[in-house]
Every structure is written in structure tokens, then in C-alpha cells.
Amino acid sequence: MTIININALGVTLGDPLFTDLNLTISKGDRIGLVAANGRGKSTLMGCIAGIFEHATGDITRARGLRVGYVAQYVPASAQQRTLYEIVLAALPQDQADYESWRVDVVLDDLKVPYDLQQKPMAGLSGGWQRIALLAAAWIMEPDILLLDEPTNHLDLHRIGLLQDWLGALPRDTPVIITSHDRAFLDATTNRTLFLRAERSRVFQLPFSQAREALTEADDADERRFANDLNKAQQLRKQAAKLKNIGINSGSDLLVIKTKQLSERAAKIEAAAKPAHQERGAGDIKLTNSGTHATALIALDDVAVTTPNESLLYTTGKKWINRGDRVVLLGSNGTGKTQLVKLIHRAVSGEVAGVKSAATVAMGYSDQHLSQLDDADTPMTAVAGQFDVGDQRARGLLAGAGVSIQMQDTKIGALSGGQKARLAMLILRLKQPNFYLLDEPTNHLDIEGQEALEDELISHGATCLLVSHDRSFLRNVGNRFWQIIRKRLVEVDDPEAFLAQEMTPSPP
Structure with missing residues (x-):
């Protein structure tokens, strides 16, 4: 049963975000919405929710349809209210007094600890804020659920809980999800919409299978376009021959046929459509300056502690050798970031046991991109730090997805995706031979994640990285260190850890 019909929808914000979009949403649909950063995913979700106005086309909703919409960000007005209050406020005023039990039920379903329920939103992590918005959207059991980047800031365990929670929803409840987490999309969707400025495509498949089908469809379009142009070219050649024969023979019939062939060629050329060329959100390119050293980092049974010196674990004797791409595995709060920070300090100065x-030249990026100064501008961050000249700096920034208009504005005004690409550009210009990366895929779209994977692998980069993105860590890592019972242990692969993290804890 169709509950929403989208016909020839278009939105323009300066440039067209998308045009002529057609989509039917039926009961039971679990749709993954995929596009590069800044290409209109959140805008389309807002249009479906009735929050944003569209420029062209129509959205027809079933009578009385209730839409649950989970936006990416918590409004400033909600920051001082507790998590419990935010969810309770989602109930209509006349129900809040006698149906507050609904809040307890939904928070229990989402495994929200009681102590966190009583904390102000401003004091919660980004992950718990996302869970609060989800609970507030679901408490009235809407007919359709719209989730905009629901896995942002969630650790693997919470992603697993969210997957299971979505799987336990009534089967006929449609869900639309925007996400850059490929494994999450594969686990939670049965349809995929690739949103494009024109000729968006929908496949009745989860993301990875749909991506293959999209590639085949684009390749077929490219072949069809080439064949059409070749056919038109052959017709024009035949027309040219007939024209010469007609002129030499004085045949009016051949002149008419020449004109007909030329007109057919023109129609074919006018109707021929080139294959879609995706306009990327910005290049991600890295480098590896190389080193003759075999072991770049050596750990001699280092104690990794909390900021107040409580022991988290000890490392044993470990080495990171040239060409190693070490993924650090551990549950949230076990001290992955603490080890990254410790090694960062050791490369910059002296740390006992490290x-x-x-010859190590380090490229460092943390999960909050704190190496970028929000008060700085992209232009000064590049031209002021590296001897590249203003003209080349502007070209590098444009290639990384920071437009000319944004290059002299404050970095704080950039989108998360633009900041991430700027951080990667600065890493490249540092010409490191060792990358220290804490959640490098935060804010990167799927195209950016795959580009980062390719760059690390193709350059033979040496790195230590932390990531909650299962696809990324599986694709990049060739060694895996796991924090197990206060020890850092090397394991053959991440699969046992991922399975453990993604499995809900028993009640």
C-alpha cells in the first residue's frame, strides 16, 4: 500500500539539488537514501516531513499520515532539558499526564540507562542525543520514520542496538535512512535511492547490491550514448556521400535523401543522453613521504591511563612497522583514544616506554578535527602554514571541495564534510610517513570514505587508526590490536570483536 507518492520533485538552493525525482513509499519499505555531502539528502527528508518547501513537483501523503522525523542536530532550545523531558514533551499535552509510561517503555526499548535519562541534553554525548531524538520521534508510533544520519556519534555497540531495534519495528512500518555507514545500510534497508541532481535512481536492493546495479546501469547508459553518437556519425557520413553524388548527378531525390539523413542524425544527437557523471564533494588525496626505518613506533609495555591516572590497560611489547595499517579495537571507554593521544605526544616529544x-613524519587527525581552528579561514590554514602560494592554495582548496566563496570564511562555517576534507588536505601537505587517525570517517560521505581507503592502501601508508565504521576498518586494516581485560592483544581479524559488539547484552 502506497502511503507517500513523490512526483517530479525538485529543490534548488543556488544550484539544483535534485530535479524530477519520482518515488513511491509503501508499507514495509526500508529505504537507504544515498548521496554525497551537500547533495540534498537532509533537504529531501525535510520535504517529506513537511518542514521544507520544494520548488517543483508534488508530494502526496495518505490521509492522516503521522511522520516521525529524526533530524541530525538537537535544537539549541532543547540543550538544557533532560533526556526524559525531551521525550515526554513529544507527547501531546493532553496525554503527557496519564500516558507518561510511554516514555519509560520507549527508553527501555532503546536501552537508555536511568541515570542518563535525568541528565540535561547539553551534558550528553552526541550518541545519546541521537537516541533521545529517536525516542521522541517514535513515542507516538508514527506511520513512517525518517532517520537522518542515525549512526552519527554512536559506538559499535549502540549501532548494533539500533540495528536490532529497527529490525524489531512492525514490519509494515516504512523507514527512510540517510547514512554514510555502508554496513548499517546493508543491514537495515531493502531499497536504495541514489539521489542525484538529475536522473536519480531507485533499486529494490540494499546498498552494496544496489551500488553494483547502479554501476551496471551507468555503464549501460555510457554504451548507449556512445552507440547513439556513432550511429549519428555514420548517418552524417552517408549524408555527405549522397550530397556529393547528388551534386555531381543533379539528382533532386538524392538531395532530399541527404536532408533526411542529416535530420535523422540531428534527432539522434539531440535525444542522446550521456551517462551520469557524479560531481564529487571534493577530492581526498594523501601521500606517503617514505622512510628507511623498519619499525616506526615501538611500545615497551606502556601503561595507558585515564586523565586522572587510573590504569586502563598495558600494551605489552608492540611495534608498528613500515606498511602496517593497524586498527585499534575496543569497546567504548576502554581507552583507544588515550593510546592515540599518547603516541601523538611521543612523536612530538618524550613519553616513557614509547x-x-x-625519520617519522606524523600526520594526525582526531575525531573532533580539533587540529583545525574554527576562527581561522581555509585559506590561511593552507597558505599560512605551507609554502604553496595563494594561487595554488586556492586551487588545492577548490579541489578538496571548499569553494572559492568559502575559502575566506571562518572554518567554523564549513559543513562537517568540508571540514573533514580540509583536514585531509592539510594532512597531505604535511607529507607524513605515519598517519595517526582517530575516527577519520566522521563526517565523510561514502565517496570520501572509499577515497580515503584507496589512498591509504595504494600509497602503502603506515597508520594507526580508530574507527567505528565496519566497512572502513575491514577494508583498510592489515593488523588488529584489541583491548582485552586490561591488555592490548594482537588478533588475526576484527570479526569476533565486531560480532561481540554488535550483539545486544542479555537483559
Whole structure:
């Protein structure tokens, strides 16, 4: 049963975000909405929810349809209210007094600890804020659920809980999900919409299978376009021959046929459509300056502690050798970031038990991109830090997805995706031979994640990285260190850890 019909929908914000979009949403649909950063995913969700106005086309909703919409960000007005209050406020005023039990039920379903329910939103992590918005959207059991980047800031365990929660929803409840987490899309969707400025495509498949089908469809379009142009070219050649024969023979019939062939060629050329060329959100390119050292980092049974010196775990004797791409595995709060920070300090100075080769040139990026100064501008961050000249700096920034208009504005005004690409550009210009990356895929779209994977692998980069993105860590890692019972242990692969993290804890 169709509950929403989208016909020839278009939205323009300066440039067209998308045009002539057609989509039917039926009961039971679990739709993954995929596009590069800034290409209109959140805008389309807002249009479906009735929050944003569309420029062209129509959205027809079933009578009385209730839409649950989970936006990416918590409004400033909600920051001082507790998580419990935010969910309770989603109930209509006349129900809040005698149906507050609904809040307890939905928070229990989402495994929200009681102590967190009583904390102000401003004091919660980004992950718990996302869970609060989800609970508030679901408490009235809407007819359709719209989730905009629901896995942002969630650790693997919470992603697993969210997957299971979505799987337990009534089967006929349609859900639309925007996400850059490929494994999450594969686990939770049965249809995929690739949103494009024109000729968006829908496949009755989860993301990975749909991506293959999209590639085949684009390749077929490219072949069809080439064949059409070749056919038109052959017709024009035949027309040219007939024209010469007609002129030499004085035949009016051949002149008429020449004109007909030329007109057919023109119609074919006018109707021929080139294959879609995706306009990327910006290039991600890295480098590897190389080193003759075999071991770049050596750990000699280092104690990794909390900021107040409580022991988290000890490392044992570990080495990171040239070409190693080490993924650090551990549950949330076990101290992955603490080890990254410790090695960062060791490369920059002296830390007992940690040695770095004299030739190590480090490229460091943390999960909050704190190496970028929001008060700075992209232009000064590049031209002021590296000897590249203003003209080349502007070209590098444009290639990384920071438009000319944004290059002299504050970095704080950039989108998360633009900030991430700017951080990667600065990493490249540092010409490192060792990358230290804490959640590098935060804010990167799927195209950016795959580009980062390719760059790390193709350059033979040496790195230590932390990531909650299962596809990314599986594709990049060739060694895996796991924090197990206060020890850092090397394991063959991440699968046992991922299975453990993604499995809900028993009640």
C-alpha cells in the first residue's frame, strides 16, 4: 500500500539539488537514501516531513499520515532539558499526564540507562542525543520514520542496538535512512535511492547490491550514448556521400535523401543522453613521504591511563612497522583514544616506554578535527602554514571541495564534510610517513570514505587508526590490536570483536 507518492520533485538552493525525482513509499519499505555531502539528502527528508518547501513537483501523503522525523542536530532550545523531558514533551499535552509510561517503555526499548535519562541534553554525548531524538520521534508510533544520519556519534555497540531495534519495528512500518555507514545500510534497508541532481535512481536492493546495479546501469547508459553518437556519425557520413553524388548527378531525390539523413542524425544527437557523471564533494588525496626505518613506533609495555591516572590497560611489547595499517579495537571507554593521544605526544616529544624512529613524519587527525581552528579561514590554514602560494592554495582548496566563496570564511562555517576534507588536505601537505587517525570517517560521505581507503592502501601508508565504521576498518586494516581485560592483544581479524559488539547484552 502506497502511503507517500513523490512526483517530479525538485529543490534548488543556488544550484539544483535534485530535479524530477519520482518515488513511491509503501508499507514495509526500508529505504537507504544515498548521496554525497551537500547533495540534498537532509533537504529531501525535510520535504517529506513537511518542514521544507520544494520548488517543483508534488508530494502526496495518505490521509492522516503521522511522520516521525529524526533530524541530525538537537535544537539549541532543547540543550538544557533532560533526556526524559525531551521525550515526554513529544507527547501531546493532553496525554503527557496519564500516558507518561510511554516514555519509560520507549527508553527501555532503546536501552537508555536511568541515570542518563535525568541528565540535561547539553551534558550528553552526541550518541545519546541521537537516541533521545529517536525516542521522541517514535513515542507516538508514527506511520513512517525518517532517520537522518542515525549512526552519527554512536559506538559499535549502540549501532548494533539500533540495528536490532529497527529490525524489531512492525514490519509494515516504512523507514527512510540517510547514512554514510555502508554496513548499517546493508543491514537495515531493502531499497536504495541514489539521489542525484538529475536522473536519480531507485533499486529494490540494499546498498552494496544496489551500488553494483547502479554501476551496471551507468555503464549501460555510457554504451548507449556512445552507440547513439556513432550511429549519428555514420548517418552524417552517408549524408555527405549522397550530397556529393547528388551534386555531381543533379539528382533532386538524392538531395532530399541527404536532408533526411542529416535530420535523422540531428534527432539522434539531440535525444542522446550521456551517462551520469557524479560531481564529487571534493577530492581526498594523501601521500606517503617514505622512510628507511623498519619499525616506526615501538611500545615497551606502556601503561595507558585515564586523565586522572587510573590504569586502563598495558600494551605489552608492540611495534608498528613500515606498511602496517593497524586498527585499534575496543569497546567504548576502554581507552583507544588515550593510546592515540599518547603516541601523538611521543612523536612530538618524550613519553616513557614509547619510541619513534627519528625519520617519522606524523600526520594526525582526531575525531573532533580539533587540529583545525574554527576562527581561522581555509585559506590561511593552507597558505599560512605551507609554502604553496595563494594561487595554488586556492586551487588545492577548490579541489578538496571548499569553494572559492568559502575559502575566506571562518572554518567554523564549513559543513562537517568540508571540514573533514580540509583536514585531509592539510594532512597531505604535511607529507607524513605515519598517519595517526582517530575516527577519520566522521563526517565523510561514502565517496570520501572509499577515497580515503584507496589512498591509504595504494600509497602503502603506515597508520594507526580508530574507527567505528565496519566497512572502513575491514577494508583498510592489515593488523588488529584489541583491548582485552586490561591488555592490548594482537588478533588475526576484527570479526569476533565486531560480532561481540554488535550483539545486544542479555537483559
